[in-house]
Amino acid sequence: MSQTRAPIDRGRFSNKTVFIMAAIGSAVGLGNIWRFPYVAYEGGGGAFILPYLVALLVAGIPLLLLDYAIGHSQRGSAPLSFARLSRRLEFIGWWQVAICVVISVYYAAILAWSVQYVGFSFTQAWGDDPETFFFADFLQAAETGVTLDFVPAVLIPMVIIWAVAIAVMALGVQKGIGATAVIFIPVLLIAFGALVVQALTLPGAIDGLQTLFEPNWAALLDPAVWASAFGQIFFSLSVGFGIMITYASYVGRKIDMTGSGFVVGFANSGFELLAGIGVFAALGFLAQASGAAVADVVAGGIGLAFIAFPAIISEAPFGALLGVLFFVSLVLAGFTSLVSILEVVISAVRDKLEMSRIAATLAVTVPMAAISILLFTTTSGILVLDIADYFINRFGILLVALVAMLAVAWAVRRVPWFADHMSRYGSVRLGRWWVVLVTFVTPVLLAIMLVLELVTAIGEPYGGFPAWMLGVFGWGVAGAALVAGILLSIPKWKATTPLEAPEHDEEVIR
Protein backbone atom coordinates (compact mmCIF):
# COMPACT_ATOMS: atom_id res chain seq x y z
CA MET A 1 0.00 0.00 0.00
CA SER A 2 1.29 3.46 -0.85
CA GLN A 3 1.87 5.96 1.89
CA THR A 4 1.21 9.66 1.52
CA ARG A 5 3.61 12.44 2.34
CA ALA A 6 3.71 16.19 2.13
CA PRO A 7 2.97 17.10 -1.49
CA ILE A 8 5.78 18.51 -3.59
CA ASP A 9 4.87 20.26 -6.81
CA ARG A 10 6.05 18.51 -9.96
CA GLY A 11 5.77 21.76 -11.92
CA ARG A 12 2.82 23.37 -13.62
CA PHE A 13 1.89 25.74 -16.45
CA SER A 14 0.70 28.95 -14.84
CA ASN A 15 -2.37 29.27 -17.06
CA LYS A 16 -4.04 27.85 -20.13
CA THR A 17 -2.37 30.32 -22.48
CA VAL A 18 1.08 29.04 -21.55
CA PHE A 19 -0.12 25.45 -21.86
CA ILE A 20 -1.64 26.11 -25.28
CA MET A 21 1.53 27.87 -26.46
CA ALA A 22 3.66 24.95 -25.25
CA ALA A 23 1.36 22.43 -26.94
CA ILE A 24 1.42 24.44 -30.19
CA GLY A 25 5.21 24.64 -29.88
CA SER A 26 5.35 20.87 -29.65
CA ALA A 27 2.95 20.26 -32.53
CA VAL A 28 4.42 22.85 -34.90
CA GLY A 29 7.75 21.37 -35.90
CA LEU A 30 9.90 20.66 -38.91
CA GLY A 31 7.18 18.52 -40.51
CA ASN A 32 4.79 21.47 -40.72
CA ILE A 33 7.28 23.41 -42.81
CA TRP A 34 8.91 20.78 -44.95
CA ARG A 35 6.45 17.88 -45.07
CA PHE A 36 2.93 19.30 -45.39
CA PRO A 37 3.46 21.31 -48.61
CA TYR A 38 4.85 18.27 -50.42
CA VAL A 39 2.20 15.89 -49.08
CA ALA A 40 -0.60 18.30 -50.05
CA TYR A 41 0.79 18.74 -53.54
CA GLU A 42 1.17 14.98 -54.01
CA GLY A 43 -2.30 14.34 -52.57
CA GLY A 44 -4.39 16.23 -55.07
CA GLY A 45 -3.43 19.87 -54.44
CA GLY A 46 -6.50 21.90 -53.52
CA ALA A 47 -8.61 18.75 -53.29
CA PHE A 48 -6.35 17.51 -50.47
CA ILE A 49 -8.04 19.91 -48.05
CA LEU A 50 -11.04 17.56 -47.93
CA PRO A 51 -9.28 14.39 -46.63
CA TYR A 52 -7.00 16.59 -44.56
CA LEU A 53 -9.93 18.22 -42.75
CA VAL A 54 -11.66 14.88 -42.26
CA ALA A 55 -8.42 13.48 -40.80
CA LEU A 56 -8.07 16.45 -38.45
CA LEU A 57 -11.61 16.16 -37.10
CA VAL A 58 -11.99 12.36 -37.13
CA ALA A 59 -8.53 11.32 -35.90
CA GLY A 60 -6.24 14.23 -35.07
CA ILE A 61 -8.21 16.22 -32.52
CA PRO A 62 -9.91 13.14 -30.96
CA LEU A 63 -6.48 11.53 -30.45
CA LEU A 64 -5.10 14.76 -29.04
CA LEU A 65 -8.01 14.93 -26.59
CA LEU A 66 -7.41 11.31 -25.56
CA ASP A 67 -3.79 12.13 -24.69
CA TYR A 68 -4.98 15.18 -22.78
CA ALA A 69 -7.54 13.06 -20.92
CA ILE A 70 -4.94 10.49 -19.84
CA GLY A 71 -2.42 13.05 -18.57
CA HIS A 72 -4.92 15.50 -17.12
CA SER A 73 -6.88 12.90 -15.19
CA GLN A 74 -3.93 10.77 -14.01
CA ARG A 75 -1.60 13.70 -13.18
CA GLY A 76 1.61 11.96 -14.15
CA SER A 77 4.25 11.36 -16.79
CA ALA A 78 3.37 8.81 -19.45
CA PRO A 79 4.56 5.76 -17.43
CA LEU A 80 2.92 6.94 -14.20
CA SER A 81 -0.32 7.82 -15.99
CA PHE A 82 -0.56 4.40 -17.63
CA ALA A 83 0.46 2.69 -14.35
CA ARG A 84 -2.40 4.49 -12.64
CA LEU A 85 -4.81 3.24 -15.27
CA SER A 86 -3.50 -0.29 -14.81
CA ARG A 87 -0.12 -1.56 -13.63
CA ARG A 88 -0.10 -3.87 -16.69
CA LEU A 89 -0.19 -0.86 -19.02
CA GLU A 90 2.86 0.90 -17.57
CA PHE A 91 5.09 -0.54 -20.29
CA ILE A 92 3.23 1.58 -22.85
CA GLY A 93 4.39 4.74 -21.08
CA TRP A 94 8.01 3.56 -20.96
CA TRP A 95 7.78 2.51 -24.61
CA GLN A 96 6.77 6.09 -25.41
CA VAL A 97 9.68 7.37 -23.32
CA ALA A 98 12.13 5.15 -25.22
CA ILE A 99 10.76 6.42 -28.54
CA CYS A 100 11.28 10.00 -27.36
CA VAL A 101 14.90 9.19 -26.48
CA VAL A 102 15.50 7.95 -30.03
CA ILE A 103 13.80 10.89 -31.70
CA SER A 104 15.48 13.58 -29.62
CA VAL A 105 19.02 12.33 -30.30
CA TYR A 106 18.62 12.70 -34.07
CA TYR A 107 16.21 15.67 -34.04
CA ALA A 108 18.94 17.81 -32.46
CA ALA A 109 21.17 17.13 -35.47
CA ILE A 110 18.68 18.68 -37.89
CA LEU A 111 18.50 21.74 -35.66
CA ALA A 112 22.29 21.94 -35.73
CA TRP A 113 22.28 21.87 -39.54
CA SER A 114 19.64 24.62 -39.57
CA VAL A 115 21.72 26.79 -37.23
CA GLN A 116 24.67 26.50 -39.61
CA TYR A 117 22.47 27.32 -42.61
CA VAL A 118 21.37 30.57 -40.97
CA GLY A 119 25.01 31.65 -41.29
CA PHE A 120 25.42 30.11 -44.75
CA SER A 121 22.48 32.22 -45.95
CA PHE A 122 24.65 35.35 -45.72
CA THR A 123 27.58 33.93 -47.66
CA GLN A 124 25.63 31.51 -49.88
CA ALA A 125 28.32 29.00 -49.07
CA TRP A 126 26.69 26.35 -51.27
CA GLY A 127 27.67 28.20 -54.47
CA ASP A 128 26.07 26.85 -57.65
CA ASP A 129 25.44 23.34 -56.38
CA PRO A 130 23.54 23.17 -53.06
CA GLU A 131 23.16 19.39 -53.23
CA THR A 132 26.87 18.64 -53.56
CA PHE A 133 27.62 21.23 -50.92
CA PHE A 134 25.15 19.75 -48.43
CA PHE A 135 26.17 16.12 -48.74
CA ALA A 136 29.85 16.30 -49.73
CA ASP A 137 31.15 19.58 -48.31
CA PHE A 138 28.98 20.26 -45.27
CA LEU A 139 28.05 16.80 -43.94
CA GLN A 140 30.97 15.01 -45.64
CA ALA A 141 28.52 12.12 -45.88
CA ALA A 142 29.92 8.61 -46.08
CA GLU A 143 28.65 6.26 -48.79
CA THR A 144 27.54 3.63 -46.31
CA GLY A 145 28.38 2.13 -42.92
CA VAL A 146 29.12 3.81 -39.59
CA THR A 147 32.17 5.98 -38.97
CA LEU A 148 33.65 7.94 -36.08
CA ASP A 149 34.97 10.71 -38.32
CA PHE A 150 33.57 13.85 -36.71
CA VAL A 151 32.45 16.82 -38.76
CA PRO A 152 33.31 20.04 -36.86
CA ALA A 153 30.74 22.09 -38.79
CA VAL A 154 28.00 19.90 -37.31
CA LEU A 155 29.66 19.22 -33.96
CA ILE A 156 29.87 22.84 -32.80
CA PRO A 157 26.20 23.84 -33.37
CA MET A 158 25.13 20.48 -31.98
CA VAL A 159 26.93 21.17 -28.70
CA ILE A 160 25.29 24.61 -28.58
CA ILE A 161 21.81 23.16 -29.23
CA TRP A 162 22.19 20.62 -26.46
CA ALA A 163 23.61 23.19 -24.01
CA VAL A 164 20.64 25.50 -24.59
CA ALA A 165 18.17 22.60 -24.41
CA ILE A 166 19.64 21.39 -21.10
CA ALA A 167 19.43 24.92 -19.66
CA VAL A 168 15.78 25.26 -20.71
CA MET A 169 14.86 21.88 -19.31
CA ALA A 170 16.62 22.61 -16.02
CA LEU A 171 14.56 25.80 -15.61
CA GLY A 172 11.43 23.70 -15.34
CA VAL A 173 7.91 23.52 -16.69
CA GLN A 174 6.86 27.15 -16.39
CA LYS A 175 10.14 29.09 -16.51
CA GLY A 176 11.78 26.79 -19.04
CA ILE A 177 9.29 25.06 -21.34
CA GLY A 178 6.46 27.54 -20.91
CA ALA A 179 8.59 30.66 -21.24
CA THR A 180 10.38 29.27 -24.30
CA ALA A 181 7.07 28.61 -26.03
CA VAL A 182 5.60 31.98 -25.09
CA ILE A 183 8.61 33.73 -26.66
CA PHE A 184 9.40 31.42 -29.58
CA ILE A 185 5.92 30.83 -31.01
CA PRO A 186 5.08 34.52 -31.67
CA VAL A 187 8.60 35.05 -33.06
CA LEU A 188 8.15 32.01 -35.29
CA LEU A 189 4.83 33.36 -36.55
CA ILE A 190 6.38 36.76 -37.30
CA ALA A 191 9.46 35.28 -39.00
CA PHE A 192 7.52 32.84 -41.12
CA GLY A 193 4.86 35.45 -41.89
CA ALA A 194 7.61 37.76 -43.16
CA LEU A 195 8.98 34.89 -45.25
CA VAL A 196 5.56 34.30 -46.80
CA VAL A 197 5.18 38.01 -47.64
CA GLN A 198 8.63 38.09 -49.25
CA ALA A 199 8.00 34.84 -51.14
CA LEU A 200 4.68 36.14 -52.48
CA THR A 201 6.40 39.19 -53.98
CA LEU A 202 8.81 37.04 -56.02
CA PRO A 203 8.17 36.55 -59.75
CA GLY A 204 6.58 33.15 -60.38
CA ALA A 205 5.00 32.94 -56.92
CA ILE A 206 1.51 32.74 -58.42
CA ASP A 207 2.59 29.74 -60.52
CA GLY A 208 3.68 28.03 -57.32
CA LEU A 209 0.34 28.67 -55.64
CA GLN A 210 -1.46 27.50 -58.78
CA THR A 211 0.49 24.22 -58.60
CA LEU A 212 -0.29 23.75 -54.91
CA PHE A 213 -3.98 24.61 -54.98
CA GLU A 214 -5.14 23.35 -58.40
CA PRO A 215 -7.60 20.63 -57.34
CA ASN A 216 -7.18 17.14 -58.69
CA TRP A 217 -10.48 15.61 -57.67
CA ALA A 218 -9.59 12.21 -59.10
CA ALA A 219 -6.93 11.88 -56.39
CA LEU A 220 -9.70 11.59 -53.79
CA LEU A 221 -10.56 8.18 -55.21
CA ASP A 222 -7.07 6.95 -54.34
CA PRO A 223 -6.95 5.37 -50.83
CA ALA A 224 -3.26 6.26 -50.61
CA VAL A 225 -4.18 9.97 -50.64
CA TRP A 226 -6.52 9.50 -47.67
CA ALA A 227 -3.84 7.48 -45.90
CA SER A 228 -1.31 10.26 -46.45
CA ALA A 229 -3.79 12.85 -45.11
CA PHE A 230 -4.28 10.83 -41.92
CA GLY A 231 -0.53 10.25 -41.74
CA GLN A 232 0.23 13.95 -42.06
CA ILE A 233 -2.24 14.87 -39.31
CA PHE A 234 -1.04 12.06 -37.05
CA PHE A 235 2.69 12.78 -37.35
CA SER A 236 2.23 16.53 -37.25
CA LEU A 237 0.18 16.81 -34.05
CA SER A 238 2.69 15.18 -31.65
CA VAL A 239 0.07 12.69 -30.49
CA GLY A 240 0.46 9.13 -29.34
CA PHE A 241 3.95 9.17 -27.87
CA GLY A 242 3.64 10.77 -24.50
CA ILE A 243 4.17 14.48 -25.14
CA MET A 244 0.58 15.60 -24.74
CA ILE A 245 0.05 13.23 -21.79
CA THR A 246 3.01 14.85 -20.04
CA TYR A 247 2.01 18.43 -20.85
CA ALA A 248 -1.62 17.84 -19.82
CA SER A 249 -0.44 16.56 -16.43
CA TYR A 250 0.96 20.06 -15.76
CA VAL A 251 -2.39 21.80 -16.27
CA GLY A 252 -4.77 22.85 -13.50
CA ARG A 253 -7.83 20.71 -12.83
CA LYS A 254 -10.40 23.25 -13.97
CA ILE A 255 -8.78 24.32 -17.22
CA ASP A 256 -10.82 24.03 -20.43
CA MET A 257 -8.93 21.10 -21.97
CA THR A 258 -11.35 20.37 -24.81
CA GLY A 259 -11.40 23.97 -26.01
CA SER A 260 -7.60 24.02 -25.74
CA GLY A 261 -7.40 20.90 -27.90
CA PHE A 262 -9.35 22.53 -30.71
CA VAL A 263 -7.13 25.63 -30.57
CA VAL A 264 -3.96 23.51 -30.75
CA GLY A 265 -5.32 21.30 -33.54
CA PHE A 266 -6.41 24.20 -35.74
CA ALA A 267 -3.28 26.27 -34.93
CA ASN A 268 -1.09 23.38 -36.08
CA SER A 269 -3.05 22.94 -39.32
CA GLY A 270 -3.31 26.71 -39.84
CA PHE A 271 0.47 26.96 -39.66
CA GLU A 272 0.80 24.12 -42.15
CA LEU A 273 -1.34 26.04 -44.62
CA LEU A 274 0.84 29.12 -44.12
CA ALA A 275 3.92 26.96 -44.72
CA GLY A 276 2.38 25.56 -47.89
CA ILE A 277 1.75 29.05 -49.26
CA GLY A 278 5.26 30.29 -48.42
CA VAL A 279 7.09 27.21 -49.67
CA PHE A 280 5.19 26.92 -52.97
CA ALA A 281 5.44 30.65 -53.68
CA ALA A 282 9.22 30.26 -53.31
CA LEU A 283 9.25 27.10 -55.42
CA GLY A 284 7.27 28.95 -58.12
CA PHE A 285 10.03 31.55 -58.19
CA LEU A 286 12.73 28.87 -58.40
CA ALA A 287 10.92 27.20 -61.31
CA GLN A 288 10.70 30.46 -63.22
CA ALA A 289 14.32 31.37 -62.50
CA SER A 290 15.56 27.98 -63.69
CA GLY A 291 13.23 27.74 -66.67
CA ALA A 292 11.56 24.58 -65.36
CA ALA A 293 8.01 23.62 -64.42
CA VAL A 294 7.07 23.97 -60.75
CA ALA A 295 6.42 20.23 -60.64
CA ASP A 296 10.07 19.64 -61.56
CA VAL A 297 11.45 21.58 -58.58
CA VAL A 298 9.00 20.38 -55.92
CA ALA A 299 10.72 18.71 -52.97
CA GLY A 300 10.01 17.80 -49.38
CA GLY A 301 11.96 17.09 -46.21
CA ILE A 302 15.71 17.54 -46.19
CA GLY A 303 15.70 18.04 -49.98
CA LEU A 304 13.42 21.07 -49.64
CA ALA A 305 15.21 22.67 -46.72
CA PHE A 306 18.86 22.11 -47.55
CA ILE A 307 18.88 21.81 -51.35
CA ALA A 308 15.85 23.56 -52.90
CA PHE A 309 15.74 26.50 -50.49
CA PRO A 310 19.45 27.35 -50.84
CA ALA A 311 18.89 27.44 -54.63
CA ILE A 312 15.98 29.85 -54.07
CA ILE A 313 18.10 32.00 -51.74
CA SER A 314 20.85 32.24 -54.37
CA GLU A 315 18.42 33.48 -57.05
CA ALA A 316 16.06 35.68 -55.04
CA PRO A 317 16.46 39.42 -54.44
CA PHE A 318 17.30 39.88 -50.73
CA GLY A 319 18.01 36.15 -50.69
CA ALA A 320 19.98 36.36 -47.45
CA LEU A 321 16.91 37.72 -45.67
CA LEU A 322 14.77 34.92 -47.10
CA GLY A 323 17.34 32.37 -45.94
CA VAL A 324 17.60 33.76 -42.44
CA LEU A 325 13.81 33.82 -42.07
CA PHE A 326 13.48 30.26 -43.34
CA PHE A 327 16.23 28.66 -41.29
CA VAL A 328 15.45 30.66 -38.15
CA SER A 329 11.87 29.41 -38.51
CA LEU A 330 13.16 25.84 -38.72
CA VAL A 331 15.27 26.35 -35.60
CA LEU A 332 12.41 27.91 -33.61
CA ALA A 333 9.82 25.34 -34.67
CA GLY A 334 12.24 22.47 -34.12
CA PHE A 335 13.53 23.64 -30.77
CA THR A 336 10.11 23.90 -29.12
CA SER A 337 9.39 20.39 -30.40
CA LEU A 338 12.73 19.07 -29.11
CA VAL A 339 11.99 20.53 -25.68
CA SER A 340 8.63 18.74 -25.57
CA ILE A 341 10.19 15.42 -26.53
CA LEU A 342 12.87 15.75 -23.84
CA GLU A 343 10.24 16.58 -21.23
CA VAL A 344 8.58 13.19 -21.75
CA VAL A 345 11.82 11.50 -20.65
CA ILE A 346 12.68 13.88 -17.81
CA SER A 347 9.16 13.77 -16.40
CA ALA A 348 9.15 9.97 -16.40
CA VAL A 349 12.52 9.74 -14.62
CA ARG A 350 11.43 12.32 -12.05
CA ASP A 351 8.24 10.45 -11.28
CA LYS A 352 9.86 7.04 -11.02
CA LEU A 353 12.99 7.99 -9.06
CA GLU A 354 11.53 10.97 -7.18
CA MET A 355 14.40 13.17 -8.32
CA SER A 356 14.61 16.95 -8.28
CA ARG A 357 14.15 18.80 -11.54
CA ILE A 358 17.81 19.63 -12.06
CA ALA A 359 19.09 16.18 -11.08
CA ALA A 360 16.64 14.46 -13.43
CA THR A 361 17.45 16.90 -16.23
CA LEU A 362 21.18 16.23 -15.97
CA ALA A 363 20.73 12.47 -15.52
CA VAL A 364 18.64 12.31 -18.69
CA THR A 365 19.99 14.93 -21.05
CA VAL A 366 23.75 14.61 -20.60
CA PRO A 367 23.88 10.94 -21.71
CA MET A 368 21.41 11.69 -24.50
CA ALA A 369 23.53 14.61 -25.68
CA ALA A 370 26.61 12.38 -25.67
CA ILE A 371 24.89 9.71 -27.77
CA SER A 372 23.49 12.36 -30.09
CA ILE A 373 26.87 13.97 -30.64
CA LEU A 374 28.63 10.63 -31.02
CA LEU A 375 26.21 9.26 -33.62
CA PHE A 376 25.08 12.29 -35.57
CA THR A 377 28.08 14.59 -35.90
CA THR A 378 30.05 12.02 -37.84
CA THR A 379 30.21 11.49 -41.59
CA SER A 380 27.68 8.66 -41.26
CA GLY A 381 25.26 10.74 -39.21
CA ILE A 382 22.79 11.46 -42.00
CA LEU A 383 22.57 7.79 -42.98
CA VAL A 384 21.72 6.66 -39.44
CA LEU A 385 19.33 9.60 -39.04
CA ASP A 386 17.46 8.78 -42.22
CA ILE A 387 16.93 5.14 -41.25
CA ALA A 388 16.07 5.78 -37.59
CA ASP A 389 13.59 8.52 -38.49
CA TYR A 390 11.75 6.35 -41.01
CA PHE A 391 11.41 3.32 -38.75
CA ILE A 392 10.78 4.96 -35.37
CA ASN A 393 7.95 7.06 -36.83
CA ARG A 394 6.20 4.10 -38.36
CA PHE A 395 7.00 1.15 -36.11
CA GLY A 396 7.50 3.21 -32.98
CA ILE A 397 5.05 6.11 -32.79
CA LEU A 398 2.32 4.67 -34.98
CA LEU A 399 2.46 1.27 -33.30
CA VAL A 400 2.56 2.55 -29.73
CA ALA A 401 -0.31 4.96 -30.45
CA LEU A 402 -2.42 2.06 -31.72
CA VAL A 403 -1.52 -0.14 -28.74
CA ALA A 404 -2.28 2.70 -26.31
CA MET A 405 -5.68 3.36 -27.87
CA LEU A 406 -6.63 -0.31 -27.84
CA ALA A 407 -5.47 -0.65 -24.24
CA VAL A 408 -7.38 2.38 -23.01
CA ALA A 409 -10.51 1.66 -25.03
CA TRP A 410 -10.70 -2.11 -24.80
CA ALA A 411 -8.47 -3.37 -21.95
CA VAL A 412 -9.36 -0.91 -19.20
CA ARG A 413 -12.43 0.57 -20.95
CA ARG A 414 -11.88 4.10 -19.63
CA VAL A 415 -12.96 6.15 -22.67
CA PRO A 416 -16.48 7.01 -21.40
CA TRP A 417 -14.95 7.98 -18.05
CA PHE A 418 -12.42 10.18 -19.87
CA ALA A 419 -15.28 11.82 -21.78
CA ASP A 420 -16.95 12.76 -18.48
CA HIS A 421 -13.67 14.00 -17.02
CA MET A 422 -12.88 16.21 -20.00
CA SER A 423 -16.44 17.53 -20.27
CA ARG A 424 -16.61 18.55 -16.60
CA TYR A 425 -14.69 21.79 -17.15
CA GLY A 426 -14.47 21.78 -20.95
CA SER A 427 -16.16 24.22 -23.29
CA VAL A 428 -16.69 21.44 -25.86
CA ARG A 429 -18.61 18.50 -24.47
CA LEU A 430 -17.19 15.11 -25.42
CA GLY A 431 -20.24 13.00 -26.08
CA ARG A 432 -20.89 9.67 -27.69
CA TRP A 433 -19.31 10.93 -30.94
CA TRP A 434 -15.88 11.13 -29.30
CA VAL A 435 -16.22 7.75 -27.58
CA VAL A 436 -17.12 6.11 -30.91
CA LEU A 437 -14.24 7.81 -32.73
CA VAL A 438 -11.64 6.88 -30.12
CA THR A 439 -12.93 3.36 -29.49
CA PHE A 440 -13.70 2.21 -33.01
CA VAL A 441 -12.89 4.59 -35.86
CA THR A 442 -9.41 5.90 -35.06
CA PRO A 443 -7.91 2.51 -34.03
CA VAL A 444 -9.13 1.01 -37.31
CA LEU A 445 -7.60 3.91 -39.27
CA LEU A 446 -4.29 3.63 -37.41
CA ALA A 447 -4.25 -0.13 -38.00
CA ILE A 448 -4.79 0.38 -41.73
CA MET A 449 -1.97 2.94 -41.86
CA LEU A 450 0.32 0.60 -39.95
CA VAL A 451 -0.39 -2.35 -42.26
CA LEU A 452 0.23 -0.20 -45.34
CA GLU A 453 3.54 0.98 -43.89
CA LEU A 454 4.52 -2.56 -42.94
CA VAL A 455 3.80 -3.86 -46.44
CA THR A 456 5.90 -1.04 -47.93
CA ALA A 457 8.82 -1.52 -45.54
CA ILE A 458 8.94 -5.29 -46.02
CA GLY A 459 8.38 -5.20 -49.78
CA GLU A 460 11.11 -2.71 -50.58
CA PRO A 461 14.23 -2.16 -48.42
CA TYR A 462 14.07 1.47 -47.34
CA GLY A 463 16.32 3.88 -49.22
CA GLY A 464 18.45 1.17 -50.75
CA PHE A 465 20.43 0.85 -47.51
CA PRO A 466 22.23 -2.43 -46.73
CA ALA A 467 20.17 -4.97 -44.78
CA TRP A 468 22.40 -4.82 -41.71
CA MET A 469 21.96 -1.04 -41.39
CA LEU A 470 18.18 -1.35 -41.72
CA GLY A 471 18.27 -4.19 -39.21
CA VAL A 472 20.32 -2.33 -36.62
CA PHE A 473 19.20 1.30 -36.93
CA GLY A 474 15.70 0.64 -38.28
CA TRP A 475 13.98 -2.52 -37.11
CA GLY A 476 16.50 -2.93 -34.29
CA VAL A 477 15.98 0.53 -32.80
CA ALA A 478 12.19 0.33 -33.12
CA GLY A 479 12.19 -3.11 -31.50
CA ALA A 480 14.61 -2.03 -28.78
CA ALA A 481 12.22 0.77 -27.79
CA LEU A 482 9.49 -1.79 -27.12
CA VAL A 483 11.86 -4.08 -25.19
CA ALA A 484 13.11 -1.11 -23.17
CA GLY A 485 9.51 -0.19 -22.38
CA ILE A 486 8.80 -3.65 -21.02
CA LEU A 487 12.03 -3.85 -18.98
CA LEU A 488 11.65 -0.36 -17.49
CA SER A 489 8.13 -1.16 -16.34
CA ILE A 490 9.34 -4.05 -14.15
CA PRO A 491 10.84 -2.11 -11.19
CA LYS A 492 8.24 -1.16 -8.60
CA TRP A 493 7.26 2.42 -7.83
CA LYS A 494 8.43 3.89 -4.55
CA ALA A 495 6.03 3.55 -1.67
CA THR A 496 5.66 7.31 -1.55
CA THR A 497 4.32 7.45 -5.11
CA PRO A 498 0.54 6.94 -5.07
CA LEU A 499 -0.68 4.71 -7.87
CA GLU A 500 -4.11 6.25 -7.62
CA ALA A 501 -4.65 9.55 -9.42
CA PRO A 502 -5.02 12.44 -6.95
CA GLU A 503 -8.47 14.02 -6.95
CA HIS A 504 -7.35 17.56 -6.33
CA ASP A 505 -4.50 19.77 -7.43
CA GLU A 506 -3.32 20.04 -3.86
CA GLU A 507 -2.50 16.37 -3.93
CA VAL A 508 -0.29 16.58 -6.99
CA ILE A 509 2.93 14.83 -6.18
CA ARG A 510 6.49 15.97 -6.65
Add this chain to the structure above:
Amino acid sequence: MTAGAIVMMVAAMVVLWGGLAAAIVNIVRFQGEEPADSGRDL
Protein backbone atom coordinates in the same frame (compact mmCIF):
# COMPACT_ATOMS: atom_id res chain seq x y z
CA MET B 1 -4.31 31.25 -61.16
CA THR B 2 -7.34 29.32 -62.31
CA ALA B 3 -10.71 29.82 -60.66
CA GLY B 4 -10.54 26.29 -59.22
CA ALA B 5 -7.19 26.93 -57.54
CA ILE B 6 -8.35 30.28 -56.14
CA VAL B 7 -11.54 28.75 -54.75
CA MET B 8 -9.62 25.93 -53.07
CA MET B 9 -7.04 28.30 -51.63
CA VAL B 10 -9.76 30.50 -50.16
CA ALA B 11 -11.65 27.46 -48.90
CA ALA B 12 -8.54 26.16 -47.14
CA MET B 13 -7.94 29.55 -45.54
CA VAL B 14 -11.54 29.90 -44.39
CA VAL B 15 -11.71 26.38 -42.97
CA LEU B 16 -8.32 26.23 -41.20
CA TRP B 17 -7.74 29.85 -40.19
CA GLY B 18 -11.45 30.39 -39.61
CA GLY B 19 -11.52 27.23 -37.51
CA LEU B 20 -8.60 28.54 -35.47
CA ALA B 21 -10.33 31.90 -34.97
CA ALA B 22 -13.54 30.17 -33.89
CA ALA B 23 -11.62 27.92 -31.47
CA ILE B 24 -9.86 30.95 -29.93
CA VAL B 25 -13.13 32.87 -29.58
CA ASN B 26 -14.72 29.83 -27.95
CA ILE B 27 -11.97 29.41 -25.37
CA VAL B 28 -11.80 33.13 -24.58
CA ARG B 29 -15.55 33.40 -24.03
CA PHE B 30 -15.69 30.26 -21.89
CA GLN B 31 -15.58 31.10 -18.19
CA GLY B 32 -13.21 28.47 -16.87
CA GLU B 33 -11.05 28.74 -13.78
CA GLU B 34 -7.31 29.22 -13.64
CA PRO B 35 -5.16 27.59 -10.94
CA ALA B 36 -4.65 29.71 -7.86
CA ASP B 37 -0.90 29.92 -8.36
CA SER B 38 1.71 28.55 -10.67
CA GLY B 39 3.26 26.33 -8.03
CA ARG B 40 6.87 25.81 -7.20
CA ASP B 41 8.87 23.81 -9.69
CA LEU B 42 11.72 21.99 -8.02
